[in-house]
Amino acid sequence: MPKLWNETIEQHRRAVRDAVVEVTAALVAEHGLRGVTMSRIAEGTGIGRATLYKYFPDVESIMSAWHERQIAGHLQELAALRDRPGSAGERLTAVLDAYALIQQRRHGHDPEISAVLHRGDHVDRAERHLLRFVGELLAEGVEAGEVRDDVSPDELAGYCLHALAAAGGLKSRAAVRRLVRVTVDGLRPERGPVRQITSQGRRGI
């Protein structure tokens, strides 16, 4: 039965791939990107170097695969929060809070590793996905009267994700919570007549 055989091979390949990615992430976390070689990864995974090269050309590509998984996991986590019961505003706050925590953790990474990880197309794709995801949730909030409607959900999504990136510099959970609170306050509708900024004589807040 060739079909079963193919499935078995496919499963085996996936298992090897997963193991390589896990082992590499653990090694890089311990020794840094420069301290990890393909030989060391092969050894850690219990496969030959030649076999390893059939899966990945270099350490960076393994870390890229690892990063893609991390991102996919984060998006799933955020989608689960979006799909929980509650008002649009509640679910939006939960999503933004979780996103801020992800940003905070992310900045614990070695900057060299981050630079390598953020080179790929998958990062751009994930960012666009996230903008759309948050934009849709904001649009729901506008519908429900829980989010301001004088600025488009797309622009508000850009504002949210940028503002919450500030979590990268924060040390405590409490500080992240405060950042989310401030960011969400910028989204509220009906905050009294908003005075415009004009090009001559800008007006106060």
Added chain:
Amino acid sequence: MPKLWNETIEQHRRAVRDAVVEVTAALVAEHGLRGVTMSRIAEGTGIGRATLYKYFPDVESIMSAWHERQIAGHLQELAALRDRPGSAGERLTAVLDAYALIQQRRHGHDPEISAVLHRGDHVDRAERHLLRFVGELLAEGVEAGEVRDDVSPDELAGYCLHALAAAGGLKSRAAVRRLVRVTVDGLRPERGPVRQITSQGRRGI
């Protein structure tokens, strides 16, 4: 009179340096970083190649000097807005609006050039300076009762600068104005009882 002589030399050197930086920035804007060589810069400035190398080792270092000047210019611009008459809130909004416009212009740059420019220590220094600068203005706003006091000015400064970085993706002046409005709305005091996010059962916005 050796002192005068030294001053004259110093003036001359500064003039050459300025000319090199200006010519290089113009050439890079036109031809991109890879399209510009030291020979071309020497030619454009009207000096010999050997002389040019006495001033700068390569094109990147010239662009770095150009970038430092740009940043210094921006910081001066923001300081001038801070020092204008008006309430703390008005001056803060004017500063944040100008900062958002700088962010918007900056993103018109070639990403390759941006990567080179943002490598230097001077960028970290400028970011710290800016955080302190905006933090002080926010503290003034808190004093005046125009800015919320439930989050420290330092944390609010991080929020502002991150949120306004979203201007990099905006196409119009009007969109930048909206971003500033939303960001500033996050800074307002007394927006009704702020409901806390708790780890179980997060609450709405």
